[in-house]
Amino acid sequence: MTSTDTFTPEQQDDATSFASLALTPALLENLDTLGYKEMTTIQAQSLPSVLAGRDLIAQAKTGSGKTAAFGLGILNKLNPAWFAVQALVLCPTRELADQVANELRRLARSTGNVKVLVLTGGSPMRPQIASLEHGAHIIVGTPGRVRDHLGRSTLDLSKVETLVLDEADRMTDMGFYDEIAGIVSACPKRRQTLLFSATYPDDIRRATDSFLVDPVEVTVQAQH
Ligand code: ADP
Ligand code: MG
Known part of the structure; x- marks a missing residue:
């Protein structure tokens, strides 16, 4: 048997491989560098729709x-120039916003200079305003602070x-609904909206x- 007859799992372009997605070569290469070999269940079930531009509710x-x-969806269509x-x-807490921002920065490593800015409460406004003046591609924030910036016209x-809307159930439980609704109305009507939640009552x-x-x-009940 010649080597061309052998079939190894690595060559398999199956539904759980990131390579089966319409991702940019730079993102695919970075996923490889990060050691992301296979998609998790929620990734496999949601990324095709996300990359096709659909709105999504994922539980x-x-x-x-x-x-x-959602990060690969954002980065795949983002223009760093x-x-x-x-x-x-939008995330419910400062800790979660920091975590999401760090994961986005890891995923973005290969895609040029992508600026991810965190806007959460408990930090002084002035440095956030200065950072906004320098510009950012992606904002990760809590609803209260993002709303504050909109009210001061420091965020466009x-x-x-x-x-x-990440952890939408927790944001709603925390009473952020009005802030979220205000923020949504400051975004263009034509946009892609992705909602992630552990529960969706x-x-x-x-x-x-x-x-x-x-x-x-998309709902994933079992462990990935
Ligand atoms: P969730 O938001 O669902 O709680 P995270 O997005 O924070 O989960 O991911 C949990 C962990 O799994 C993170 O450390 C992340 O880097 C890692 N991870 C995510 N997707 C993959 C993947 N396809 N392969 C390997 N690790 C992954
Ligand atoms: Mg999360």
Whole structure:
């Protein structure tokens, strides 16, 4: 048997390989460098829709890899040469926003100079305003602080192409609904909206219904 007859798993371009996705070569190479060999279940089920530009509601437990599920969607269409806020990720807490920003920076390593800026409460406004003046491609923030910046006109969301509501159930539980609704209305109507949640009860479904257009729904019950 010649070597061309042998079939190794590495050559398999199956549904759980990132290579099966329409990702840029730079992102694929970086995933390889990061040691992301296979997609997690939520990534495999949501990334094809995310990359096709669809709105999405994804339900999966903590640790299932939700950040890359939206992060790769953001980065795949982001233009680093255009210094505008092209994506906004809302998170319930400062810690989660920091975690998401760090994961986005890791995923973005190969894609040129992508500036990810964290806007959360508990930090002074002035340095955040200075950073915003320098520009950013992706904002990761908590609803209260992002709303504050909008109120002061220090943040322009008019170029946002991707809006992510991460841990939407927790944000709603924490009473952020009004802030989120205000932020959503400052984003363009034509955008991609991705909602991630560990749970998706009816009250959150009703509250967030108007933020999404014809969303694909993905639920992962089991462990990845
Ligand atoms: P969630 O938001 O669902 O709680 P995270 O996005 O924080 O989960 O991911 C959990 C961990 O798994 C992170 O450390 C991340 O770097 C890692 N991870 C995500 N996707 C993959 C993958 N496809 N292969 C290997 N590790 C991954
Ligand atoms: Mg997460």
